[in-house]
Amino acid sequence: MSKENLLGRTLPELQKLLVGLGEKPYRGRQLFKWLYGTRQYDFNLMTDFSRKLREELTLKYTFEGLRLQEKVKSADETEKFLFRLEDEQCIESVLIPNDEKGRNTVCISTQAGCAMDCKFCATGKNGLARNLTVGEILGQLIFIRELYGLTAFTNIVFMGMGEPLNNFDNLIRAIEIITDSAGLGLAAKKITVSTAGIVPRIYKLADLSLKVRLALSLNAAIQEKRVKIMPVAETYPLDKLAEAVRYYTQKTGFRVTFEYVLFDGFNDQPEDIIALTELIKGIPCKINIFAYNPVPGMNFTRPSDEKVDWFARELYPRAPAVTVRKSRGRDIAAACGQLAGKINQGGSFHVA
Ligand code: SF4
Structure with missing residues (x-):
């Protein structure tokens, strides 16, 4: 039996x-x-x-954990875990120790693949295989906790493979286990759910009063541009998205994080700064700026460091808080889905 x-x-x-x-x-x-x-x-x-x-x-x-397929460590200590699930799908988690604020953050997946089809993303390129079970979501955390002990991670971001709000029920069940004092015992405010912008689910999450933090993968504040890189914007345009985000901040009392990846010559223009300033007006927020981590086969390039600095400097007086985030783990393909993307395509995987 x-x-x-x-x-x-x-x-x-x-x-x-x-x-x-x-x-x-x-x-x-x-x-x-x-x-x-x-x-x-x-x-x-x-x-x-x-x-x-x-x-x-x-x-x-x-009570069995996940099966580790590969583990790679970057020169900057960022560590990537690739797990092979029972049906041979691969998912990944990234552990970012000692970030700018001294936190150990783990980034975990909620789906095998992703249906969102963001044009800059390795995971999106291969489509959705399936939602992860609660056990597969939690299993990533439990594996890392067993390996490095209770201080392995102080913060969790649902920002790995997949759109967390498209696996809503399992996401919530996992969060309930994580935040229960008899469970993993992590405070809800240490958890960030990052979404590409599924508007009705943002409202739903706000109404649950879980008090987790919300991040929005924005990447363009001009509707026509955002549609080009994130097809979800066709269904949920920027004005509706901004309303939902505002509602979230009002309900939870937390400011929201806008993630803005800069693509050279695409969303790093003066018009983008003006649009971004307009969009965030009245929304308690911070903006994290990243330079794009190029993915082979995608038509985007990384802007120069000078361009990134210029963008941040221009934005700074117009936004409540702006941070330029270093890309961690660039040598181990630590942008979302890059490692599992290689494996799921049947490609070979090389330790950097
Ligand atoms: S960026 Fe995130 S939401 Fe977009 S396709 Fe990739 S995994 Fe999905």
Whole structure:
């Protein structure tokens, strides 16, 4: 008899499972705490359970993590993990230790592939394979925590492969396990969900009052330009997006982060600065500027450092907060989906 893997089971699911085994619901919370909080994965060592229950759990269930395919470390200590899932799909996570603010941030995936088709992205190029399960989302964090201990990451960004808001229910379940004090125990404000701009789901997320932070992958503040690089803008144009983001900030009290990747000669013009200034008017926000990390086969190039500085300097007096972010892990293809993209295409993977 094959055992059922409990990785990713939520608190209500574990409570139901334990009740099904003839136990009281509070046993479900104990099991939840053992697995996610205490990191005890051997049912036989769960000392507050009866022997009968321990034996029954051991017989029927398991708690198994993700299978690591590759791990590469950049010269700047950024580390990339490539996991191979049971159906052979590959996903990736990136650990960015000790960033500008001394945080250890882990960037995790929510989908195998992505349907958003952003024209600058390796993941988008290959389309969506499927949504990740709660276990596959959490499994990325649990693997890294097992490897480096409790301080492995202090912040989580849902910014890896996939559009998190398109796997909404599993995203929320994963966040509930992460933020539960008996679970991974991370404060919601340490979690950022990054979206390409799925407007109705931004409202939905705001109304859940989870109090996670929101980042928007903006990349152009002129509608015609944004449509060219992010087809999602056809369905959800910039004015609607700005309204949704404003609603999010009002509901949560958090400012939003606009991510703006600069493509040489495309979205780095004076008109882009004017449009961006207009768009963010009245929205509590900060803007993160990145220079594009070129992906082979895409028609975009990286602007010069001088151009990036110029853009940031021009924007600075017009926006509440502007930061130029260093691209970490450039030597290991750490932009979203670049590593898994190579593997899923059947290409070979070389350690840098
Ligand atoms: S940038 Fe993000 S949303 Fe766009 S295709 Fe890539 S993974 Fe999907």
